[in-house]
Every structure is written in structure tokens, then in C-alpha cells.
Amino acid sequence: MSKKTIVFTGGGTAGHVTPNIAIINELDQEKWDIKYIGSKQGIEKELIEKINVPYYGIRSGKLRRYIDFENLVDMFRVVKGTHEARRVLKKLKPDLVFSKGGFVSVPVIIAAKSLRIPIFIHESDMTPGLANKISQHFSTKIFTSFEETKQYFPAAKTTVIGSPIRKGILTGSPEEGRKFLGFHSAKPILTIMGGSLGARRINEAVRESLDNLTKSYQIVHLCGKNNLDSDLEGREGYFQFEYVNEELADILAATNLVITRGGSNAIFEFLALQIPMIIIPLTRKQSRGDQILNAQSFEEKGFALKLEEEDLTAESLAEALDQVNEKRSTYVEKMKASGQGSALDVLVREIDNIQR
Numbered sequence: 001m002s003k004k005t006i007v008f009t010g011g012g013t014a015g016h017v018t019p020n021i022a023i024i025n026e027l028d029q030e031k032w033d034i035k036y037i038g039s040k041q042g043i044e045k046e047l048i049e050k051i052n053v054p055y056y057g058i059r060s061g062k063l064r065r066y067i068d069f070e071n072l073v074d075m076f077r078v079v080k081g082t083h084e085a086r087r088v089l090k091k092l093k094p095d096l097v098f099s100k101g102g103f104v105s106v107p108v109i110i111a112a113k114s115l116r117i118p119i120f121i122h123e124s125d126m127t128p129g130l131a132n133k134i135s136q137h138f139s140t141k142i143f144t145s146f147e148e149t150k151q152y153f154p155a156a157k158t159t160v161i162g163s164p165i166r167k168g169i170l171t172g173s174p175e176e177g178r179k180f181l182g183f184h185s186a187k188p189i190l191t192i193m194g195g196s197l198g199a200r201r202i203n204e205a206v207r208e209s210l211d212n213l214t215k216s217y218q219i220v221h222l223c224g225k226n227n228l229d230s231d232l233e234g235r236e237g238y239f240q241f242e243y244v245n246e247e248l249a250d251i252l253a254a255t256n257l258v259i260t261r262g263g264s265n266a267i268f269e270f271l272a273l274q275i276p277m278i279i280i281p282l283t284r285k286q287s288r289g290d291q292i293l294n295a296q297s298f299e300e301k302g303f304a305l306k307l308e309e310e311d312l313t314a315e316s317l318a319e320a321l322d323q324v325n326e327k328r329s330t331y332v333e334k335m336k337a338s339g340q341g342s343a344l345d346v347l348v349r350e351i352d353n354i355q356r
Ligand SMILES: CC(=O)N[C@H]1[C@@H](OP(=O)(O)OP(=O)(O)OC[C@H]2O[C@@H](n3ccc(=O)[nH]c3=O)[C@H](O)[C@@H]2O)O[C@H](CO)[C@@H](O)[C@@H]1O
Pocket: 013, 014, 015, 016, 018, 124, 125, 193, 194, 195, 196, 197, 222, 242, 243, 244, 245, 248, 262, 263, 264, 265, 266, 267, 269, 282, 290, 291
């Protein structure tokens, strides 16, 4: 049997890449030739090259909602990127293009459509990002993480499946996690994840409260690139990293509580691991507000407590931690009952069934 070819795309932040990696790891390599198209220097390049999938870099512009000179330059880059993507796709002749969204995916989708290649897209957030808003018109099938997202896409080709979580993240060992961190089991572990790029305001609030927080917790702080604080190196009960890869599963297995941004992948991972969470979403000033809606949805379902960044102080953070700790078992029960977990298998099945 000859192999089929699949091209993945998506990038800009890790949130548009880690679900693709989850799927890639589950596909049967005997059946599929796997390739990736991303931007020339986005985070996706590093993450995909690490797993040894052939990577093709194209030009990609930021998609802005307003018109200005930069926007025109970006439009030019999207057109250029589309030409580049078309050239790669013509050579690879894939049976399917799978997109996780992000700016770079738009030229790839347009090029794939022009070559009549079937396209699947997955939307992780409650409301679609601009890339997927555009891509929906060209796609064959659309999958979503949130039930609430269905309404934004054509019903006939949309299926709610949840979030395709990397299997490896679910099988960490708490002992290994503690060993790696040099932490013990007598005090709970609080992990802080500021999204794949870090979160300055959360980093500040945590560091301001460190004396207080380390009284009750051992702290793992995933603070994002260039955000390490050298003054805090070697501090007892506090461990900071820019970004962790393989070790994350063990760290999360050892974690009792998280403080997180409202990025969809991260919060669905914590849900699957049933770790109670405080979500501090990106504000409307810094984003389109998607994380606020993600956080609201999780709070309504009883999976998380939402704390708005505008209300974030050392005191409100301590209060939020107390509240979640007090109702810990209720959060865990709700998460247990949510029945998340099959999205990855659904996607692998749908991909395997594609016919050209
Ligand atoms: C700033 C921005 O645009 N954020 C968006 C981006 O988030 P962002 O890329 O920050 O993403 P997510 O929280 O969705 O995903 C982050 C991923 O990186 C992993 N991770 C993180 C830190 C670390 O040290 N190691 C590690 O492996 C997490 O486990 C997770 O799988 O995409 C998400 C999904 O569309 C959106 O919901 C977010 O609004």
C-alpha cells in the first residue's frame, strides 16, 4: 500500500503547534508521510524540527483588523506566502492539509484550496481567530474544542470534539516530577504557566507575593522566554523556567494547583489532568478577548476560578488560591465528570478516512 501525505500547518505561538504535535505522534508512520509548513522563524519551526518532521518555511504577515501601511506590507507577505505555499504543495501533492490556525496557516489554506486539496481545520478557542474565520470558507471539515464555538461555523461541516491533547502529557510521574524539581511531598506544588510566551503581569504578581506564597507552596514558574529573574536563582521552594518540554508531564503530575493564562490548550490539558486552576486571561487590550471567554466558559462549568488581570494584586491572588483550595474537591469532581479526552482519537480516525 502506498503512503498518503499529510501537511500540517499552524503557528505563531505554541498553542497553534502543540495540538499538531499531538496528532503527528498518533498517526501511523507506515500509512502517512508527514510534512509541516510554517513561518520562516516562528516558534513552530523549533518545535517541529525537534520532532524530526520535514519543515518548509514560508513568509507570513500578521493579520490585522485595521488598515494601515503595515497592513499593506502584510497583505503583500500573505500573497508572497501563498505563492511559496503553493510551490511546496505542488511538490508534496498531499492528500490532506490540517491546520491549527495562526497567521501562517492562511496562505497555506488558500494555496491548498486552489490546488483542490482537502482541508481540515481545528479551532481551540471559544470564538474563532481571524485565521480560522478566513479559512472556514475553504475547508472541508471544521472541528472545535468548545461546544459554544459551533454557532460561528457552517453547521454541515462542523463537529465539536474537544481539544486534541498530547497523550504524553497525561502519563507523567509525580515522583519523577518532584525529583526533577528537588521538591518534597510534604507541601503542595503550585505551577504557574503564563502561556507559551509567558505573561509579564502574572510574573510580576507572583514574584511580588513570593514570600507569602512559598509559606504554603513549592512553586514552579514557567515564565516565558527572556523572563527569568536572576535574583531568584537558587531560592528555596521556587524553580523558574523559560519553557519546559519533556519534563512538563512529570511536573504537572506532581502539581496540586495551577495559575494559568486562558490559552485553550493549556486549560484543556489541566482539565484532562483534573488540576484545579485559577485562570488569569489575556485582557482585551492585549488580545481579541478570546481567553476571557475561554475562562468564563471554564468557570461556568465549575472547572476553574477566573481572575481578571485588572483585578490582579498580591491580595486578590492569595484570596483566589484560598478559595480554590477550599473547594478543591468540588472542582476535581466537575472535571472528572466532564468526559473530556477522545478528541485526539476522533481526529486520527477522520484523517485516516480521508479519500482523494
Ligand atoms: C498570546 C496568544 O495569542 N495566545 C493564544 C495562544 O496561546 P498559547 O500559545 O500561549 O497557548 P496555549 O495555552 O493554548 O498552549 C500552550 C502550549 O504550550 C505548552 N507549554 C507551555 C509552557 C511550557 O513551558 N511548556 C509547554 O509545553 C502547553 O502545555 C500548551 O500545550 O493560542 C491559544 C490556542 O489557540 C489561544 O487560546 C491563546 O489565546
